[in-house]
Amino acid sequence: MAVLTVKDLYKTFGAGTPRANRVLDNISFDVRGQTFVSIVGPSGCGKSTLLNIISGVETHTSGQISVTSDDGKPARMGYVFQDPRLLPWRSVRKNMLYVQDQADDETNRRVDKYLDMVGLGKHGDFWPGQLSGGMQQRVGIARAFAVEPDLLIMDEPFSHLDAITARALREQLQDIWSQSKKTVVFVTHDVVEAVELSDRIIVLQPGGKIFEDITIDLPRPRRQTDPAVATLQAEVLARLERMKGMAPQVSAAP
Amino acid sequence: MSNPVIEAPPTAPAVTWQEGEQLARRASSRRRAKRLVLLAAGWVAMLLVWNVAAYYLPAGVLPSPLEVLIVMWEIVASGAFAANFFASVGKTFVGFLVAIAVGAPIGYLMGRYTYWRAFFHDGVTVAGTIPALTYAVLSLIIFGISDLGPILSVALVSVPYIAINVAEGVRGVDQSLVKMSQAFGRSPQQIRRDVFIPTLVPYIFAAIRMSFAVAWKVEALTEVFGGTNGVGFQIRSEYQLFNIDGVLAWMCLFIVFMLIIERLVLRQFENRVLAWRPEERVGR
Ligand SMILES: Nc1ncnc2c1ncn2[C@@H]1O[C@H](COP(=O)(O)OP(=O)(O)O)[C@@H](O)[C@H]1O
Ligand SMILES: [Mg+2]
Numbered sequence: 449m450a451v452l453t454v455k456d457l458y459k460t461f462g463a464g465t466p467r468a469n470r471v472l473d474n475i476s477f478d479v480r481g482q483t484f485v486s487i488v489g490p491s492g493c494g495k496s497t498l499l500n501i502i503s504g505v506e507t508h509t510s511g512q513i514s515v516t517s518d519d520g521k522p523a524r525m526g527y528v529f530q531d532p533r534l535l536p537w538r539s540v541r542k543n544m545l546y547v548q549d550q551a552d553d554e555t556n557r558r559v560d561k562y563l564d565m566v567g568l569g570k571h572g573d574f575w576p577g578q579l580s581g582g583m584q585q586r587v588g589i590a591r592a593f594a595v596e597p598d599l600l601i602m603d604e605p606f607s608h609l610d611a612i613t614a615r616a617l618r619e620q621l622q623d624i625w626s627q628s629k630k631t632v633v634f635v636t637h638d639v640v641e642a643v644e645l646s647d648r649i650i651v652l653q654p655g656g657k658i659f660e661d662i663t664i665d666l667p668r669p670r671r672q673t674d675p676a677v678a679t680l681q682a683e684v685l686a687r688l689e690r691m692k693g694m695a696p697q698v699s700a701a702p
Numbered sequence: 703m704s705n706p707v708i709e710a711p712p713t714a715p716a717v718t719w720q721e722g723e724q725l726a727r728r729a730s731s732r733r734r735a736k737r738l739v740l741l742a743a744g745w746v747a748m749l750l751v752w753n754v755a756a757y758y759l760p761a762g763v764l765p766s767p768l769e770v771l772i773v774m775w776e777i778v779a780s781g782a783f784a785a786n787f788f789a790s791v792g793k794t795f796v797g798f799l800v801a802i803a804v805g806a807p808i809g810y811l812m813g814r815y816t817y818w819r820a821f822f823h824d825g826v827t828v829a830g831t832i833p834a835l836t837y838a839v840l841s842l843i844i845f846g847i848s849d850l851g852p853i854l855s856v857a858l859v860s861v862p863y864i865a866i867n868v869a870e871g872v873r874g875v876d877q878s879l880v881k882m883s884q885a886f887g888r889s890p891q892q893i894r895r896d897v898f899i900p901t902l903v904p905y906i907f908a909a910i911r912m913s914f915a916v917a918w919k920v921e922a923l924t925e926v927f928g929g930t931n932g933v934g935f936q937i938r939s940e941y942q943l944f945n946i947d948g949v950l951a952w953m954c955l956f957i958v959f960m961l962i963i964e965r966l967v968l969r970q971f972e973n974r975v976l977a978w979r980p981e982e983r984v985g986r
Contacts (some may be wrong), residue, residue: 503885526886533882537900538977546896547886575978696879 450523450598451504454477457511459497459656471497472656475511479559479648480518484632486642487635489652489659490604492669495635497604498652503527503631517598526597528605532584534576534591542571544591562590565624582613591618593624593667600625602634606641615672618644639688645679653691660687765947773951782936783955790932790956791963793849794921797856798910806906807863808869822865830862834920842928852924852932859920860913864906871905874896904979907972914968918960 459472479485485493499655500506502515503525515523534543544559545551563569566586578583585605586702592600592696606614622645625632627670636642642649646664662684709905716722749767756766765773777783813816820832834855841855883893925934935955941946 463781505885529880529882530880531878535879535896535900537903538896547883547888549762551888559862575980577980 449481449518449629451478451480451518452631452633453512453514454502454605456499456513457498457513459494459501459506460509460510463509469614470656472501472508475656475658477650477658477661479631479633481631482629483507483648484634484646486634486636487648487652488636488642488649489638490654491637493652494656495637495652496603499601499633499635502599503601515599523598524595526592526595526600528585528588528602530604530608532576532581532588534584534587538578539573539575540568540579540587542596543576543587547591547595548558558596559590559594561626562594563587564617565593565619565627566590580663582609582617585609585613585617586620589621589624593628593630599629600630600632602632604636605634607636609640616639619669621645622687626668638686640681643684644672644677649684649693651688662687684702704892726950742759750772751800762944763946765950769947770950770954773947774955777948777951777955786931786933787956787959790852790918790921790925790934793925794856794914794918795851797853797917797921798860798913800853800857801860801864802906804857805864806868806902808861809865809870810872812865812869813872819869825866826862829858830866834859834916835923838924838927841924844929847928849930850930852921852934855920855924856917859917860909863909863913867905867909867912868902871902874905875901904976905928907968907976911964911968911972914964918964922956 453701455476457472461469461471469556475498476535489495497506498507501508501513501648515525517523527542535546536620538546541559541563545555548555548559551638560569560572563572566589568583568586568590571579576587579587586607592602595617606617609617634642634645639649643664649660649662649664650658651660651662658696664680666676666680716725749750752767753763756764808822812822812826813819837855837858841851841858845851845854879897880893882898888896922932922934922937925932926938929938933952937949937952940946940952
């Protein structure tokens with residue numbers, strides 16, 4: 449598990465030029481322990497940029513950010529992307545081993561364990577090209593869990609999948625996450641998905657300010673069909689309707 | 703809108719799927735049989751023309767297919783073919799290695815940096831359009847009678863193919879895989895070995911397949927004029943003794959075995975290395 453602290457964070461692309469674009473505006477929050485946090489907002493509001501800053505791929509303009517593991521050491525991070533991003537010339541198992549630092553027996557056992565958990569225990573020797581999109585995305589999820597990260601970062605991991613596959617993977621993700629002690633930062637533009645998965649939802653508005661910070665207190669495991677989940681989803685959607693730019697997604701206009 | 707016309711399928715559809723599969727199987731084996739018959743007919747026609755020409759031309763100009771076949775057998779039985787064939791193949795492959803050593807870095811620079819692309823582009827294009835014969839002559843001028851001539855001519859012919867394909871491959875590297883590797887803390891060496899090189903391999907195979915078809919002919923041609931061994935050298939020796947049947951026998955053997963390498967060996971090897979590519983498994 450990790451301790452993530454973000455304080456007074458600003459990010460401006462092309463600062464000092466005429467085309468300066470402020471993407472993140474005074475963001476502060478912190479997350480610790482086995483918490484599932486979603487960052488929600490319309491596309492272009494800076495969600496991926498925030499993740500990139502957390503993971504250290506992108507620099508920030510001002511403010512503080514720190515990610516450490518529980519015991520104060522630098523945090524180990526795992527990533528799940530929008531697309532599976534598997535090396536097509538490596539078998540499923542070798543793809544999982546590719547991001548591991550060691551290749552000992554213990555690592556191999558761990559890789560097999562997570563492959564089993566996503567239901568692909570028998571597919572370790574398949575080429576990625578022989579799997580469906582949903583199966584490939586599961587490999588991507590198993591790969592991220594198998595590095596035993598303190599902080600797991602997921603950027604719209606289900607947005608490319610069909611509704612039925614996405615729903616099954618959301619349930620699977622919850623199960624695996626409940627068994628493993630990990631802090632998760634999950635980005636999505638889908639409020640409904642966020643309510644189902646999260647302990648807490650941080651809503652960004654266009655321009656990159658925090659609009660709302662919502663705590664979701666529902667028992668787990670949650671299922672899309674639970675009436676309690678559905679009620680809360682409607683409630684959160686109603687609260688967000690006040691936000692400009694989010695409205696077109698909320699009202700189901702044809 | 704007018705009513706669409708729905709035509710019945712040309713043959714009655716099968717009633718069960720077993721029947722359907724059997725119909726499809728039968729149709730495909732009929733097509734295969736037809737192709738084989740035409741292939742055989744082509745060969746028979748070719749040999750017939752050769753035979754007739756041999757019969758009507760003045761004696762000693764064109765030996766008949768049978769005479770050539772006998773000489774071919776003698777060459778193979780004496781062991782001379784294997785020795786010279788492998789000498790020629792060896793030189794072709796050394797030439798390839800040289801071409802990869804030179805062409806791959808050029809291709810890498812072309813694919814990676816726009817200014818290097820500007821620098822090499824026209825040169826590589828021109829080098830690719832120069833007739834292979836020119837390279838053979840150039841190699842002879844440089845090395846005279848030596849094994850190095852054929853190697854150089856193969857290398858010169860192949861470099862443009864390799865460079866252009868490697869450049870294409872470098873531009874084809876999936877940046878999202880590079881980003882994924884970086885996010886998981888992979889080192890630049892690991893990224894080169896596990897992302898760059900595997901992306902390039904299919905392009906290099908394509909380059910080898912394309913240039914091999916030209917290279918072995920240039921290799922033999924260079925040997926004819928400046929070899930000390932190899933199939934081309936044997937062709938010249940027979941020619942100097944006015945053994946036309948010997949010339950033809952060597953030539954036929956060479957063509958047959960090089961085609962086997964080109965069509966079977968290289969393709970098999972490629973299919974094995976590129977087994978991960980779904981489309982590669984549908985060989986012809
Ligand atoms: N590398 C970059 N350079 C300049 N602008 C960028 C860069 N990355 C993202 N942006 C801009 O930042 C804004 C937020 O992008 P992003 O974080 O990808 O949004 P989201 O993930 O919420 O859809 C967009 O307006 C985008 O154009
Ligand atoms: Mg994004």
